[in-house]
Amino acid sequence: MTAHPRGEAPDPAAEDHEAGEDAAQAADTPGTPDEGDAGSAEGAEGAQDPEQVPGVPAAPALSEAEAELAAQRELRERIEQRKAEKEGPIAAGTKLSGPAADLLAAVRAVESGEKPGTAFFDSPASAPAPRRAAPAAAPTAPAGPSRDPEQPAPAAASPGAAAAVAAVLAGGGAPEALARPAAATLGEGAAQALREDPWQLLSVPGVRPEQADGFARALLGAECGPDDERRTAALVGWLLERAALRGHTALDADEVRTALAGYAVTDPGEAVQHAVDEGVVLVFQDGVDATEPESPEGTEETPEDGTRGDDEPVPVLLGLDRYALAEESLADGLGRLVNSCDKGADWTEAAAAAPSSSAGELIRAAAAAGLVAHSGGEAARAEPAALIAAAHGLGLRVVGTTHSADGRRRLEEAVGDAGSAVTLSALLSGEDGPGRDADGAFALDVLVVLDAPQLDVETAAMLVESLADGTRLVLSGDPGVLGSAGAGRVFADVIAARACPHVVSRTPDPGPIGELVSGIGIGELAQVDAPGREVVIVPVRDAGEAVHRTVQLVADSVPRAIGVPSSDTQVITVGHGGSAGTTALNAALKERLNPGPGRFGGFDPGDRVVHVPAPGRAVPGSVVSADAEGLRLDCAGTPVVVPQDRVETSVRHGWALSAHQAAGMRWPAAVVVLPGDAAQGLSRPWVYTAFSRGERHLSVVHGVDQALPRAVAEVPAQERTTRLRPLLEALPTPDAS
Template identity: 40%
Template sequence: MSDAPERTAAVLAGMGAPESLAGPLVGALGPGAAEELAADPWRLLALPAVTPDQADFCARRALGDAAAPDDPRRGRALVGRALAAAVREGSTAVEERELGRALRGMRIADPGAAVEAALDDGSAMVFEVFPEDADDGFEDGEAPEMPDPDRFLAPTRVGLAEQELGEGLARLIGTSEPIMDPATASETAEAAAERIGEDVEAETSAAAIAAIMRGVTVLRHGPAAGAAVRHTLACLAAAAEDSGVGLAVASPTAQSAAVLNELLGGALAAAAPGAVSGEGAPEAEQAAGTDTEDEETPQEGAAPSPVVAVEAVPLGRLLAAGGPVPAGIVVVSDAMALDVERAAALVEACEDGTHLVLLADPAEAPSARPGQVVRDVAESRMAAVADLPDAPSPGPLGELAAAVAGGDLARVEAPDREVVLVPASSGAEAAHRAVQLVGDSIPRALGIAAEQVQIVAATRGGEAGTDALNKACKERFNPGPGALGGLDAGDRVLLSGGGPGYSAGDVGHLRTGPEGDERPHVELAGGGAPVPVDPAHLRPGWAVTVAAAHGSRWPGAVAVFGPETRGSRPQVYTALTRGVRHVSIVHAAGPELAEAVKEKTSLPRTTRLRDIIREG
């Protein structure tokens, strides 16, 4: 076992810092944390919980008179702190002048020197972007002077990922050719509609044809577009089969892939025999959506077509094999959840000429991690963009989502209790109601098993935050000694990182491994054997934050808004659209929540992806 924590604790003690920081510092800096900290006390700022004033105090204890506000080590650390704070808010870069103002507020007299120290260290990168409105005309036969570029700073890891993503998307746009000519694509879409026996709207066919013709396509849809999504994938599957290029469909998490497969049912199998090899289609249960009222149900006893199913898989599984994705059309659902690093890995796995299709609901919040991939791709004007129609009768869940997207946290009529509002007078009451809904009310009244209902909370802290809710759920649903870091077999868990067979954001149930295998295993949505996971990735998962739930859907959801909730329209919309058959809204946030939905319409981020794609 490494002695890194003990060595780090000794250095911390010498500078007057809590020795309890040793473990987190080793996690942040690696096994050489003690040596790094001894040479540079401001490395403490690698931990978000440590303030600049606290780091300055420890530096004075360690360095004496040699500790100074303009020390390059201090400047470098504070640049890293400012960039890390921006990344936590979803930005991928910070404009240099804005960064300078932040550094001067932390007693850095010469921000330029601090930036240079960070660049020399390799922890940050600088990127130059020319203004979009630069004058590119000629006057009196003379070329105009080039304007000064805007300079952006980014943490190296994030900056490189965004650069690679933009260049990779430009590569796909530049190398792709139409899979079919327009007439053949139109005929293929019509034939797919006939095979699945459903009416396909002209708008949906046009969107599918755009994806067949263009290398990168964003297909935007609303909350009740389940049928349009299914029809689009049927058309693409048919095109992939007829042209021999193959189709791969992926979702950000195991639970979103399971929901998509339930929605697809057997429709894709009938549309495209052999489009992608697989074990078989999920049985066609009731589609997990709000748009099935007018759809015909296949005749009971009808012979299934002798075809191979098209199956959505978790994105992590698609990429886990390494090497290129063996498909000429790659579709990603719930794409608003993509951050620049994950999207970069996806694009890198796409060979030249691959057609990439991003299915996304633009009313959702952007990714919980840095970037706003879908928005930037659409705004680059280098990709195709098309809209899929919602169902004519979206049902209560669709009506609620549409109202929130328009800025109104409205009540909707739900005679079959698809939407239930549960007011609460305090955070403690909200937590009690949420646990009661999962354990009793929803399974009893609606027939949705407790294992298929997810609590999604707006905050982590407070009496109605995920920490308190997970504690209450643990006590009710699976009390135990917490043998594995506070967890026990049977607990619902959230995976905070990815590994072979699982992705960050997956929610499943903790299981014991096969005999002789001491590793923790997690059973994920969609069936299959439990997968071994890194214990460091395990978190309680009875309740998850909106950010952690992004990219996932469940048959039922309980959205909890405690008194601490400040919220925004995208956050509330995302929370209320995690349940595909039912959502209970436990509301203790007061009138401020409706005001936030009305007024706080976006979550601004600074990103460079749009410009990188344009530059090619």
Template identity: 40%
Template sequence: MRAAEAAAGAIAAAPAPAPKPEPEPSAREGARAVADLFAEAGVPAPLAARAAARLGPEAAGRLRADPWRLLGVPGVRPPQADHFAKAVLGPDARPDDPRRGRALVLHLLTDAARGGHTVTPAADVLSALERAGVADPRRAVEAALDEAEVLPLTEEPEFDEEAFDEDAEPPEPEETLGPARWALAEEAAAEGFRRLTLTAAPLLADAAIKGLRDGLPEDHALALTAALRTGVSVVRGTPTDLAGAVVGIASAAAGQGVRTAVATPTDRASADVECGDEAIVTSLHRLLEPRDDPSAAPGAVVYGRGEEWPFDLDLVIVTDAAALDVELCAVLVEACPDGAHLVLCAEPDAPPPAGPGRPLDDLEASETVPVVALDAAPPTSPIGVLTEAVRAGDLTTVDAPGHEVVIVPAESPGEAVHRAVQLVTDSIPRALGIPVEDVQVVAPTTGGDAGVTALNTALKAALNPGPGQFGGMDSGDRVVVAAPLPHAALGETGVVTGGGPHGLDVEFPGGAAVIAPADASRLRHGWAVTVAQARGTRRPAVVAVLSPEGLSRPLVAAAFGLADRHLSVVQAAGPALARAVREETAPARRTRLARLVTQ
């Protein structure tokens, strides 16, 4: 199954050439039509850009025909969509309108996907529809199924041998529902893993592999052997240990003529990997060769590499593979040709991806591929000591004679923001000689009084005040890719260099790019980013602003591990921080990949 079919939303492999479509409204015309419609309906103007970006140039016509499509725009809740429907349809906007029920089904499933779930029990969906006032929940589900945006899925019950009673009735399979976008991507990823496993042959002769193993520690020798002999393997370890293993495997394989690539989360992260000239080192985004395809669905990134045009590679090593959601995972495995070997690397107990699914954890749970755990070398830096302690569930005090770790208490969110600005603009550059451009602020969440949005507002005022000349941005602003773009990977940061009617000029680590006006909403100010956006890309200095919201042990460990030379922790969470490190693991996710891989 092609990822183009599996990923109808954010990610897709490049489709075959299609007939030239009928002319559509331009992006600018479409945005203007949506703005006019929203003005008539009393909808806040800022929502217009998001609606146009999500629904495309014909958004206004689609919303007039079916106002509940507004629920497909991120951040819109059912009461808001109902209010909009009344403004557009008048008395014809009824709670039992089939369009409303259909949109609510997809909204509920999409909302669950934002929590990482690829499937939801049908009973939960029906109950939620009843609470939302839908008169016939089953009819609403059937309408959503007819639109093919939702798929019915059956989950077989787990067999519990101890609880089995020969006279008892076997449990019934659970009826679940999933958005087609992620359900099909999960199936494509599972199919790809099975294909790579079945078509793999050793990349080198046994004697050559044995020669490369000589002198290596046993754990690194096992990782190298798995990479060269099996189609798919997983390597877990601390960031330092993984970095050494990745370089060792890539250099050894490439030195023997194996066509090898190391794929990092961002272009900025790839600059930290040194494998010599024989192995390719680049971001996974760039390795997949994104294309600026005007025929792509709104919000989509089309990749050139895929089932029809796979990599010209024998070995692909992915760093921070725990960040892969099901869509990107599906595109990756489909881009690997038959016989290629795929090595997925991640820290132990790494946070799950920002998008739906947990492919790496599910693959490991399936017990269908070798998993090598690297022996953790004793950390040699205060940052490493603290990070490893957090990973073990202990928030400890570390000795940092060179101010490698600094804890800054904050009594309130407002004080936390003030302290963060002070650290970035003065304390860290002055005391440690680390320039502002090498300091990254991270926080668990976007919203809240000490979240990423509030931090960026304060940091812009201090570092680059301006009127937001180019759609809220000014020259000199640091930005982050917060939604898929062809020009740069999610989480990549860059600097605005100019702008105008043509779009926004941004200098990314991989080069200059022009972001079209219709796509500019996918950028956010990036002096502060979420931990999910920052993961996998280390910085010389990190300021972690921690308030009680969104904390967990994996997230805190990931935040601390981003710092290379210096870590400032703005502690605004009080006792909740130690409690989260001690007790809070990543929330569970409902997914199917582990079962699908074994079928």
């Protein structure tokens, strides 16, 4: 008899918890080292009685990611040039613009009613490190093995610069290992910059405030204090960068001040003022009617009690310029598409011939609008595929994009010869797709973006910037899955702003897994009938047993009882750390499925891996060999060479993944591991995403007791603070234009 999610489960193990969606998301990015591949292999051997588990079974070539990054840099330059060419202050959906003094006055008026004070330190803080010019776009990668790119950051600094930084770090007691990343982040003048402002060390990924404080104390001695302007400015920037890792493009000013107080800053309000004055962060006041005339001084006429006059508080947000620029550019670009749509061809017959009513509705919406949102589950992916086929039949230039190579394969199967399917990264890099014209725009009439919830704001801005006037853009995805690994919530903001027609699919996901996942989407963890053992629950008492049962399922039970081989079964768990995280599970699975000494930096030929060439992109593959050039992988038939110095930060074993890494991909069978110490990392979107990765079979290794139904019912998606929705709501409609 098949167990169900609401069946009995043992008490959760009392273990330290290291996972959680924020930690998992941050750890999915390259540059965040894993805890290592060593871990307990407990339970990797020995057969379990099948009755105990009911029903279970010449020059280096440029890679796709390198070309993508180069194209993104070129587009950033174009966006920044556009901004610079605008006359006067940039409103950006807010009237808080212009000189820094005006911005500060607005902040004070809104936050406390006081007028801005004078500087409260005798010596000015060092200005932020200057931005480096972006290199020109790289050519499309030639055929042949691709090389893993450097971290999407400034080019590596010279050996001399790294050596100079190492000397400064040594003087401050900081590890020499930070020399290269610090030099790469701060540029050739990094050593001098750190001498003058030791807290710039906070801009190096992985450095925390207490570490930067210790470094500063060692260098500055008595001159160092918690209210040093250099320290407070660096802390504000660090807080915003950390928020971006959690998906926020901005933070409420109150939250920033509260966080600063937690780091012993005496006057957080003055610290925020100084950070704005120095250009470390920007300040925004969204939700205020931008059509109202500005006051003579150029500041917002906000009452001193911080309200708009109708007793509604005025939100004051702080943000980094990179995300502000991306959201403003994206809003402008989406508005341009909405207002430049030319109905052109007659789509009537194509809509009438659609395979379903929802597909017909989507085709009609795309015929009439330049921007369309479409939402639905896995089965609903057939509807954008039908749209692609219809546009192709009308002679239009149409492309469908997906988040992963697996998604592209599934889309190709759906559209057949009636359209083109590419990954979004390949489209942006120019490796695949229609290419760009002389103005940098894609040669397209219709672009359909599947897996739209995985779009972060910077990628979306670059994509929309590449679309010519009149191009139709369709954003399609499942709103129940986890959001993007990068900052922003583009798909949700477009829908919430009602910026375009929104087609909601009426096509349900079939079978017991589809029924289970559909219930999770509305907050219900219902029992489902699974006569074919499509859904099986495996209760466990603790993390050790969870690892043991997981290995048993992948290596024996699922292949034997369900007929899905180990190579087609994916393990998904809450995070990389913990006693049953990806690190421990991968170690146990490797010992059982592909034992070896790990002679290639911890890897052996035949190891199942996931390659992370850039933040938010996880590419499954397998190890082929290694040589002087690096680790050689086979990623879905594409040979990839990862340089030796990038292996540790961009390649992980891949038998077990986090849910963020698994988003946008599906496997014939999925084993979701929920040890007791994972309870606090569960949420409805996490469960929805993890449980929906299996096409034919889902096993749940269940050790969280009632935390699972409670997470589904009571823990919705974490809200992200973004500015895109109010920016879109402020755009003129086609009728108004």
